Amino acid sequence: MLSRGEAGIDIQGLAKAYADVKAVDGLTLSIDRGELFGLLGPNGSGKTTTINCLNGLVKPTAGRMSVGGYDVEKETAQVRAISGLSPQETAVYPFLTGRENIELFGELYSVSGGTLKSRVDYVIGKVGLAEDARRRVSTYSGGTKRRVSIAMALIQDPEFLFLDEPTVAMDPQSRRAVWDFIRELKSRGKTILLTTHYMEEAEELCDRVGIIDHGKLIALGTPSELKAKYQAKSLEDVFIGITGRTIREGA
Amino acid sequence: MNPGRILALAKKDWKRTLREPAVLFMIILFPLVLTIAFGASFGAGASQAVSYPVAVVDQGVPGASSPSQQFTQALTSAGVLKVQPYSDNQTAQSALSQGTVQAVLLIPSEFDASIQSFKAYPGDSSRWVNSSLSLYVDSASLVAGQVIPSAVQSVLDTAILGVKPQTIASPVSISSPSLVQVTSTTVFDTFAPGLYSFASIFLIMMVAQSFTTDKESGMLRRISVTTTTTTELMLSEVVSYMVIGLAQVLLIFGASYALGYHPRAGVEGLALGFLIAVIFSTCNVGFGLITAAISKNAGAATGLSFLFVLPQMFLGTFVGSALSATAQSVGKAVPAYYVTDALTSLFSRGAAVTSGTVLLDLLAVTVFSVVILMAGIFLFNKFSRISR
Numbered sequence: 001m002l003s004r005g006e007a008g009i010d011i012q013g014l015a016k017a018y019a020d021v022k023a024v025d026g027l028t029l030s031i032d033r034g035e036l037f038g039l040l041g042p043n044g045s046g047k048t049t050t051i052n053c054l055n056g057l058v059k060p061t062a063g064r065m066s067v068g069g070y071d072v073e074k075e076t077a078q079v080r081a082i083s084g085l086s087p088q089e090t091a092v093y094p095f096l097t098g099r100e101n102i103e104l105f106g107e108l109y110s111v112s113g114g115t116l117k118s119r120v121d122y123v124i125g126k127v128g129l130a131e132d133a134r135r136r137v138s139t140y141s142g143g144t145k146r147r148v149s150i151a152m153a154l155i156q157d158p159e160f161l162f163l164d165e166p167t168v169a170m171d172p173q174s175r176r177a178v179w180d181f182i183r184e185l186k187s188r189g190k191t192i193l194l195t196t197h198y199m200e201e202a203e204e205l206c207d208r209v210g211i212i213d214h215g216k217l218i219a220l221g222t223p224s225e226l227k228a229k230y231q232a233k234s235l236e237d238v239f240i241g242i243t244g245r246t247i248r249e250g251a
Numbered sequence: 252m253n254p255g256r257i258l259a260l261a262k263k264d265w266k267r268t269l270r271e272p273a274v275l276f277m278i279i280l281f282p283l284v285l286t287i288a289f290g291a292s293f294g295a296g297a298s299q300a301v302s303y304p305v306a307v308v309d310q311g312v313p314g315a316s317s318p319s320q321q322f323t324q325a326l327t328s329a330g331v332l333k334v335q336p337y338s339d340n341q342t343a344q345s346a347l348s349q350g351t352v353q354a355v356l357l358i359p360s361e362f363d364a365s366i367q368s369f370k371a372y373p374g375d376s377s378r379w380v381n382s383s384l385s386l387y388v389d390s391a392s393l394v395a396g397q398v399i400p401s402a403v404q405s406v407l408d409t410a411i412l413g414v415k416p417q418t419i420a421s422p423v424s425i426s427s428p429s430l431v432q433v434t435s436t437t438v439f440d441t442f443a444p445g446l447y448s449f450a451s452i453f454l455i456m457m458v459a460q461s462f463t464t465d466k467e468s469g470m471l472r473r474i475s476v477t478t479t480t481t482t483e484l485m486l487s488e489v490v491s492y493m494v495i496g497l498a499q500v501l502l503i504f505g506a507s508y509a510l511g512y513h514p515r516a517g518v519e520g521l522a523l524g525f526l527i528a529v530i531f532s533t534c535n536v537g538f539g540l541i542t543a544a545i546s547k548n549a550g551a552a553t554g555l556s557f558l559f560v561l562p563q564m565f566l567g568t569f570v571g572s573a574l575s576a577t578a579q580s581v582g583k584a585v586p587a588y589y590v591t592d593a594l595t596s597l598f599s600r601g602a603a604v605t606s607g608t609v610l611l612d613l614l615a616v617t618v619f620s621v622v623i624l625m626a627g628i629f630l631f632n633k634f635s636r637i638s639r
Contacts, residue, residue, distance in 0.1 A: 055476045056476070057472055057475065057476060077478065080476055080477060080478055081478050083476075085473070085476050087469055087472070087473055089468065089469040091468055091469035091470050091472070091473040092470075093263065093267075093470065095266060095267050095270040095271050096263065096266060100266070104259055104260075104263055105477065107255060107256060107259035108256055108259060108260075108474065108477040108478065108479045109477055109478055110253060110255060110256065110478065112255060136270070152473075
């Protein structure tokens with residue numbers, strides 16, 4: 001399954017409310033094909049809800065979204081066929097080995113035989129799992145589990161990648177390895193939407209960032225544009241400049 | 252639908268069963284230990300065979316060659332009954348009330364004519380002389396209540412009428428018509444068929460725990476954003492637990508066989524019995540899904556699963572034989588009852604695979620399984636929101 005033409009990710013007026021809480025409030029955003037876009041914001045700001053809406057996991061209250069030219073609401077299966085998701089929670093099977101978890105998800109995307117084996121070997125190497133891949137996940141550290149989780153999202157070689165807080169709980173060395181891999185994915189033309197509350201991660205990786213707070217997009221641009229606009233030394237300072245809070249104080 | 256995805260998910264469940272100690276114990280080791288414990292405790296093996304004293308009042312034609320005498324002799328030869336002749340019903344009833352015997356069998360004067368008419372015109376029921384054997388069993392002896400009527404029926408069918416149990420009509424009826432194996436019957440022989448359904452019902456807990464754990468950990472949502480459909484996910488559960496159910500059946504069969512319980516069924520009967528047990532495992536997947544649908548976490552699922560485990564355990568497995576007649580009637584509302592009944596008919600009574608009782612049980616188990624599985628899938632999808 002391929003995307004339609006060179007369409008990227010398009011979000012128009014996305015809103016999602018839970019009872020009287022607006023998780024996402026009128027978000028409009030376009031991400032170009034091949035772009036690495038960072039959605040920044042404190043916990044509870046609406047980042048994960050946005051990603052879940054884009055994957056068809058959550059039905060939006062209002063708005064339209066498309067991924068690779070496919071309407072998320074009407075063509076959910078096509079969107080899922082061309083995209084991969086590494087969720088915020090470390091969703092892996094503890095009774096399987098790292099390799100078996102990755103192989104399982106390859107099979108769920110109908111990757112099989114020699115292709116599956118070569119892709120599993122490739123992603124295991126890229127996320128630095130070679131030494132741990134044949135141990136059961138129940139024996140892994142939190143950071144190693146996250147690396148398995150990322151590899152599971154990449155096994156079908158998706159055109160679009162949604163990484164929800166990909167480096168949470170990772171040690172600095174693992175984080176660097178994952179950053180290098182994300183850069184390589186971008187160099188191979190993948191379109192990547194990652195959420196993070198690590199500002200240095202966004203500055204290091206992203207072509208453009210969108211800062212989201214209380215479900216609203218409050219700033220959009222390249223890291224250098226935003227820092228220049230708000231006369232800030234870092235994206236953390238940009239956030240403080242706009243909201244008066246640090247990003248770790250929460251939404 | 253993609254068979255590769257279904258198989259991949261089923262393989263994942265099999266690995267879970269073999270690798271998670273709690274699951275392995277509940278699904279595989281517990282039934283095995285239970286079978287061995289019951290076999291050892293309740294006299295599996297021919298060397299521990301028991302017999303039940305029965306007073307026989309023969310009102311038929313005197314003489315060694317009369318059908319009633321042949322019937323009495325066959326009852327004695329069967330081994331499970333210790334026949335004690337009584338001259339009249341009143342004396343026999345007195346012996347029963349005093350506990351000297353555990354049952355009274357009254358052979359009516361029309362019995363000889365019934366057997367002769369059946370043998371003369373086996374295919375023409377209009378020419379048969381009908382008669383009825385009256386059987387009175389000590390209500391205080393639960394095992395005797397199960398074994399004796401069945402033993403009498405089986406001897407009547409096989410030794411006197413020369414037919415397989417429960418296959419065709421005959422001119423002789425018995426006041427208590429249930430059937431149990433005749434030769435070398437032990438308490439374990441009575442309980443063994445119920446062990447199959449007993450083991451299977453714990454799949455409910457395992458399925459419920461599996462789904463709620465996957466729901467809590469985010470695995471179900473993660474699977475749902477792949478190209479896997481809900482139908483494929485559910486089918487994988489059915490496939491994996493049918494295979495696990497078959498493994499349970501084979502393990503119990505092997506263990507009970509080694510302990511001396513040798514089913515009277517041939518290859519066809521064993522195959523049908525195993526098939527019924529495997530179909531029943533899908534019913535338990537359905538109950539597990541219903542439990543998972545209403546459970547917020549794995550702990551709650553464990554507790555709530557007993558809503559379905561306990562009624563089936565008490566009313567539908569070997570445990571039910573110790574309950575009152577009323578409770579046993581209520582048992583017909585639970586699917587496990589029909590599994591135990593079918594396996595008892597096939598394995599202990601030696602009933603033919605075409606017998607009405609077995610086919611009705613098969614139908615009941617199938618209908619229960621389809622309805623409960625569909626309800627489970629519907630409720631789980633509705634309340635668990637694994638897909639939009």
